[in-house]
Amino acid sequence: MGRYLIRRLLQFIPVFFGATLLIFIMVWAIPGDPIAALAGDRVLPEQVVQQIRDRYNLDDPLIVQYGKYMGGVFQGDFGEDFRGRPVTDLLGQRLPITVRLALLAFGFEVVLGIIAGILAGVRKGGFVDNLVLISTLVVIAIPIFVLGFLAQLLLGVRFGWFPVSGVQHGLYSYLLPAMVLGSVSLAYIARLTRTSLIENLRADYVRTATAKGLSRRRVVGIHTFRNSMIPVVTFLAIDLGSLMGGAIITETIFNIPGLGRAVFEGVQRQEGTVVVGIVTFLVLVYMMANLLVDVLYAVLDPRIRYE
């Protein structure tokens, strides 16, 4: 296990540099002049422009910019935005909001997704099964921003069940955005759980459990469930990344001042440091979460040995 962890941590290095370099190139490739965007209608004096260009190393070749930036990151300096505020401050302010949103979404999709998948799987072809299959298909087919606006319009504006935007109402404000954020993954988790359960119910060990005289509840809930969760957990690891990506859209729709919206605004303002800083941080979080899930995976399936 120890050796495995070391190997995984070593693998982090190329992944980390690859991902951050890609982001750096993409931000750099955004058309337009960031300083002009910053200035808006005003015309900045040549001197000021040059000052800003120097401060953000904008005249260096891309790879040198990247090198200087990474050098800072390893000293805990994720750069500054164009107003001189450290990106780390921004992170500290926005991260808790996004974490709250993502955890809610994650809890929502995991709990409901697994329950829906089990109810569908135990009675394959039954009413609940069809209901789950059709509703999940609808959710998967509709793009998340359409779903987000629809939910906002119907549940927020029309029926007034949920706050329409912002985070003024505490945790309650996060509910609807979290449901939107988790909806697509919920659909996938439900379907994956269903398929996996149906497949496992046919397995020999299920017949053995039945032959042992165990109740159907125990056969499904204990014996089959644990085995059925193995592919679902694999999905959850990948899903952590899409939750972060989805947060950009969801936070923008619902006007939630989290990391996602910060990235969105950063892209709009062409503030390379903000975008790269936040994404670099997210890459780190994602890799750690992935490693954690992999370790959990071994707990779930004893046949997996990490060496």
Place this chain on the structure above:
Amino acid sequence: MATTLSRDAVAGRPVDPAAPLLVVEDLHVEFRIEAGTVRAVNGLSYTLRRGETVAILGESGSGKSVSAQAVMGIIDSPPGFVTGGSVRFRGVELLDLSEADRRRVRGDRIAMIFQDALTALNPVFPVGWQIAEMFRMHRGVPRKEAREKAIELMERVKIPSARTRAGSYPHEFSGGMRQRVMIAMALSLDPEILIADEPTTALDVTVQAQIMALLAELQQQTGMGLILITHDLGVVAEVADQVVVMYAGREVEKGPSLPVYHRPAHPYTLGLMDSLPRRDVHTERLRPIKGSPPDLLAIPPGCPFRPRCPYARDICAAEEPPLAAVTSEHVSACHFWEEVSRERAGA
């Protein structure tokens, strides 16, 4: 392995002291699938007595496992249904019991082990846990005590260093040891009947013999009845008291194992003798029976074995042969059983 529970009742119903351990009578099982109705078992009957072994023999797909699953009450339903017959355990009709009552019999009074212990054991739970579950669920024994009992059982089936191995997972055992775990689990509540569905087919020859010896020893100790589903004719001759030969869901020959073995009265049994590997006789080469069993969705009229039978004549296509008495205990479903039984008469 004495239990404190009364064994004079089955799910609350008093047993008939005069009745044999298990009487299966005219059992019919079918699977209703989209393509039609698969008649997997068509009129199977046998009697199992205390301490005895009934072997069920037949090619793949002949309905051996399905008939055992019907006795256990673990047929996939739907699509599978027991459509007729009777399964009486010590005189109590099992087919009349509610699912909850049947569950009390399963594992406790009648236990079953399967061909491939690797897939039959749950891969994600330690073997000791899986054995202990029997005590916990059927007897309400506390976790710790159940674990001790599981270790005792593992010792009883001769798994070395049982105490440490109890925490291991099925994939960490060899095939033979895994089957021992299955046996320990099946025997945990001291069942009166053990159904072994090809318990050694997945194992090496030497290990096969060890497992059969273990089963025989345990049967001797406990006096349980054994229903042994097997391909191995040598095993049948050695350990079985009775043998039932199945073909296309029917019993085609049945009787005490030695007469059936030494003087088969059905062409199919004769064919099996030449086609299946035997541990006792070193055959030069195996001659598989030509052709394949009929489609169970549409079994043609007459004798189901006719298309493959070297003895077949016109009458075989028209009339399904009834069970004819070869001796008072030995029966054969063949119009020409006398001719067939002369085949090995000299042997």
